[in-house]
Structure formats: C-alpha cells, structure tokens
Amino acid sequence: MAILEVKNLKAYYDEVQILWGVNFKVEKGSLTTILGPNGAGKTTTLKAIMGLLDKVEGEIIFEGENIKNLPPYKRVERGLVLVPEGRMIFPELTVLENLEIGAYTSKARKFAKKNLEHVFELFPRLKERIHQKAGTLSGGEQQMLAIGRGIMACPKLLILDEPSLGLAPKLVLSIFEIIKKLKEEGITLLLVEQNVHLALNIADYGYILENGKIVDEGDAKKLENDPKVLEAYLGI
Amino acid sequence: MSIYIDTLINGILIGLIYSLAAMGLALIWGVLKVINLSHGAFITLGMFFAYLVFKYFHIPPYISVFLALIVGFILGFISYFIALHRIVSKAKSFKEYELSSLLSTFSLSLIITGILLFIFATTPMAINLPLSLFQTKLLASIFSIIFTVALGLFLYKTYLGKAIRAVSQNIDAAKLMGINTTLVLAISFALGIALAMGAGNLIAMVFPFSSLSGASYELKSFIICVIGGLGNPIGTIIGGILLGLLENFFGLFFNQGFVPFIEFTILILLLLFKPKGLFGGSK
Ligand SMILES: Nc1ncnc2c1ncn2[C@@H]1O[C@H](COP(=O)(O)OP(=O)(O)O)[C@@H](O)[C@H]1O
Ligand SMILES: [Mg+2]
Numbered sequence A: 001m002a003i004l005e006v007k008n009l010k011a012y013y014d015e016v017q018i019l020w021g022v023n024f025k026v027e028k029g030s031l032t033t034i035l036g037p038n039g040a041g042k043t044t045t046l047k048a049i050m051g052l053l054d055k056v057e058g059e060i061i062f063e064g065e066n067i068k069n070l071p072p073y074k075r076v077e078r079g080l081v082l083v084p085e086g087r088m089i090f091p092e093l094t095v096l097e098n099l100e101i102g103a104y105t106s107k108a109r110k111f112a113k114k115n116l117e118h119v120f121e122l123f124p125r126l127k128e129r130i131h132q133k134a135g136t137l138s139g140g141e142q143q144m145l146a147i148g149r150g151i152m153a154c155p156k157l158l159i160l161d162e163p164s165l166g167l168a169p170k171l172v173l174s175i176f177e178i179i180k181k182l183k184e185e186g187i188t189l190l191l192v193e194q195n196v197h198l199a200l201n202i203a204d205y206g207y208i209l210e211n212g213k214i215v216d217e218g219d220a221k222k223l224e225n226d227p228k229v230l231e232a233y234l235g236i
Numbered sequence B: 001m002s003i004y005i006d007t008l009i010n011g012i013l014i015g016l017i018y019s020l021a022a023m024g025l026a027l028i029w030g031v032l033k034v035i036n037l038s039h040g041a042f043i044t045l046g047m048f049f050a051y052l053v054f055k056y057f058h059i060p061p062y063i064s065v066f067l068a069l070i071v072g073f074i075l076g077f078i079s080y081f082i083a084l085h086r087i088v089s090k091a092k093s094f095k096e097y098e099l100s101s102l103l104s105t106f107s108l109s110l111i112i113t114g115i116l117l118f119i120f121a122t123t124p125m126a127i128n129l130p131l132s133l134f135q136t137k138l139l140a141s142i143f144s145i146i147f148t149v150a151l152g153l154f155l156y157k158t159y160l161g162k163a164i165r166a167v168s169q170n171i172d173a174a175k176l177m178g179i180n181t182t183l184v185l186a187i188s189f190a191l192g193i194a195l196a197m198g199a200g201n202l203i204a205m206v207f208p209f210s211s212l213s214g215a216s217y218e219l220k221s222f223i224i225c226v227i228g229g230l231g232n233p234i235g236t237i238i239g240g241i242l243l244g245l246l247e248n249f250f251g252l253f254f255n256q257g258f259v260p261f262i263e264f265t266i267l268i269l270l271l272l273f274k275p276k277g278l279f280g281g282s283k
Helices: A042-050 A072-077 A095-102 A106-110 A112-122 A124-128 A139-152 A169-184 A196-202 A220-224 A227-234 B002-032 B039-057 B061-090 B094-120 B133-157 B159-169 B171-176 B181-206 B214-228 B233-253 B256-273
Strands: A002-013 A016-027 A031-035 A055-062 A080-083 A157-161 A188-193 A205-210 A213-219
Touching: A002 A042, A016 A031, A016 A042, A016 A188, A016 A205, A016 A213, A031 A196, A042 A055, A042 A072, A042 A080, A042 A157, A042 A188, A072 A080, A072 B171, A080 A139, A095 A112, A095 A139, A095 B159, A106 A112, A112 A124, A112 A139, A124 A139, A139 A157, A139 A169, A169 A188, A169 A196, A188 A196, A196 A220, A205 A220, A213 A220, B002 B039, B002 B133, B002 B159, B002 B181, B002 B214, B002 B233, B039 B061, B039 B094, B039 B181, B039 B214, B061 B094, B061 B133, B061 B181, B133 B159, B133 B181, B133 B233, B159 B171, B159 B181, B171 B181, B181 B214, B214 B233, B214 B256, B233 B256
Parallel strands: A031 A188, A031 A205, A080 A157, A157 A188
Antiparallel strands: A002 A016, A002 A055, A205 A213
C-alpha cells in the first residue's frame, strides 16, 4: 500500500511554474528515490509535499487522505517528516536542544527518550557534542544532527533531501550506511540524491525528475542498468 | 564618596527596570524581526493601567503588575493578528516586511497614544504609595529581576520557549519540526507587549508620567537592545544596567535635560561601530 501518493503536482514560485504535473508513489516500508539533475525541481517537490510553498496544485495523498491544504505543522504531526536540503539546523541551539525540538509534536515527545538513545547509537559523535551549539559542528556532524532530528519526530515517512551534499567521500558512505540501517529498521524513506549510483544501490524503486516532470521510473535495479539513466547521470 | 555609591546603586536599580522594558522590545525584534514602534505606547498603557487600578481598586502596582502582564499578553495577542499577521505570514523573508511592519506598529502606537491623549490629555500623573523613592526603585527592580529570570527559564527550559528560539533562528526549519509558527509568533508578540506593559506598570510606581512618557522609554529600550544584542536576557540586563549607570553618573555633573541627547549620541555611535551589540549578540 502506498503511504504517500502525489498526483499531478504543480508548483509555482510567484508566477513561474516549476512543477508540471508530477506523479509518484512511496510504498510503505520501501526506500524510494527521486533522482534528477540540478534545478529539476526535486527540492520544490519536497517543499510542496511539506506545505512550505504558497502556490501548489494537485493532490498529496498521505495515508489515504489529501493533505494538500494542511499547514506544515499538521503534516509533521501526521508523521510526514523532511530532513531539508542544506540541513537547516538551529545554529544557536545546542545539539541536545535541536534534537528536543525535533520531537516537538505531542506524539514524538512521548517517545523522545527512546528516540534520543537511538540517535546517539546511530551517531555517537553527536553524543560527545551534546551541549555544543549546533552552529559549531562540522558539515558532516550537522548532517547527522539533521537526520537525528528527523528520527526524533517519529516519522511514518522520512524524506531526505540530498543528505550527502557537500560531504567528503568517506562521510558520504557513512551517511548511506545510516540510511540503509534506517531502512532495515522498517522506516519508510524517500531519498532525493545526486549520488545516483549510491542511491539506486540501496533503493527499491526510483523516479527520474527532469524539468519539473517525471520522465522515467522503475525498480532500482532496472534503472541502474537503464541506458538512458546511465548516459545522463553516470557519464557512461 | 557616599554620593558615588548612591549613584551607583540608583543606576543599577534604574537600569534593571529599564532592562525589563527593553526585554519586550528585544523579544519581538529577535523573533519576529519587527521593530515594534508601539513599544513605548504599551509602556504608557501599563503606566495608566497601574494608575487606574490603584485609583479605583486600591491595588498597588507591585500587585497589579501581574494583571498588567496578563492584560498585555491578551492585547498583544490580539494586536498581532490585527496589525502584523497578514504582512508577516505572507512574506517569504522578513526583509519584505521591514518597512510595512514599522508602519503598522507605528499605527498601533498612534491609536493607543491618541486614546490616552483624548482621555487624559498630557496631565502629569503619579501614584502615591507610602514608600520612599528608594523603596519603590528597589521593589520595581526586584520585580524586574524576577520577571527576567522567569523569561530566561521559559525560553531555555520549556518546549514552547525552545520553539520560540527555534522560530527566531529559522522559521522554515521550525515549521518542519511540527511547530505552529503562527501561534509562536503571536505568543512572542504577546509576551513582548506583556513585558512592555509590566515594565510601564512598575515604572509608574517610581516616576511621574503622562500620556507621552512611553517614547523616552522606547528610546532607552532601543539603546539597550543595541548594547546588549537580541540574543538573550542576560545581554539585555547588562545593557540596562550600563544605561542606568551612565544616566545617573551623567546626572551628577550635567543637567538632566541633556540625557536624551547623550542617549541618541550613544545609539548612533553604536549603530555605526557596533551594529551587533557591544557583546556581539547573535542577531
Ligand atoms: N525560492 C525560489 N524562487 C524562485 N525560483 C526558485 C526558488 N527555488 C528554486 N527555484 C527554481 O526552481 C527550479 C527548481 O529548483 P529546485 O527544486 O531547487 O531543484 P533541485 O532540488 O532539483 O535541484 C530551479 O530552476 C530554481 O532556479
Ligand atoms: Mg535540491
């Protein structure tokens, strides 16, 4: 069953149309990935799903209900959680405060203690820096914090927007290890990535977004060998 | 020698009272990125609130201050939705409402001051308590400390307080945490107004006032925010004490009438050379 289904999604910045009828689904328990070149509209799609944009058309069905007209905080309360591009941590709050704020919804607060332990298990580095201001963390640590904050929210669907962006290769691999682990724990994931090869490697299903439209989709294994994908993104 | 000690103590006490007034301005400035030009008008409203409650119900200011906080919170909450919500919530960044928020809070100030002028003209008012001037200052400054500590605890120890700080740092990220940011903005504005009215209430216990008194306290609040930055209540307290000391020591040597001139000069110099506050506040 699809936990999220996006139908004919159109989005605009002021009068400029960016998305031209995007359709995709995320099956419960799966790891779905959306790939595409810079500027294709991936982040815009995710912002529209979270309710951060002013002008959006189409349907956003989450757990069988159209949530298109709900304010962002109500979407989060339902378990739709985004780890945004660029991390967007709160620089003047401590690491611990960032994680606490991640568990702001009433449901997440109940599980805050358990989830905090889980986050520290996944990212022992964060535990060492618990009382440090988040703004003083390195880029990799900030990404860990952003993902940790997402886990604190008790997500039914955890959406990650380019979690490996700007990280050193070694860190990229460890972030992908964590995503794999989250998948094995049964969390439903939607992953937007530039690292096409790594993303398809851990994903179940993938979509290719170009110029605000889905141009290709399929099982991750199939896409990995798709000559079109190979040519466009892997430079083969 | 004792005159210097006197001046020192007076300066600190007055400074603490100023800092409470400034706290309201700093909170609204820091969270909503709105320079609240109705701040002084709400301080004046707090003064008249203290006066009327004392006159008609015989409740002294050190008790009515709690009522002033509640009334201020309610008025602030309503004012947010009347004067600010539409311009703040539509904007993609606070740069877009820098000007319009000045206009709308200035309008609020005109309305409040206009009503006060209509009823009370500019007649000087004072509340006569069976306390010495020093005692009222001491009492008012103790309240200032209590409210400041309470605000600090609220901002740093509660979920809602942390949400307010999160909103002040990145409102989109705050939305993604499941925070109802509209409510948080309204509450922050309401708290800022509550502090302004509370401060006005306490000041009325110490000094005489009129319908136009708020303006000078608004100016002092600005200076304190610029000295202390908007980052946290501690900076505001230090800023308040510095200003209180400066005014009092200055008053030893010069005519008090020069004080606003000196204050403006400090404000301009600070804005020119230390726009982030003497202590490099976070915003
Ligand atoms: N805030 C914005 N205002 C106007 N245009 C934007 C804004 N953000 C992104 N765009 C434009 O929308 C298009 C899609 O951007 P985005 O969704 O960020 O792409 P991606 O995440 O796939 O790299 C780009 O052409 C970009 O220039
Ligand atoms: Mg993007």
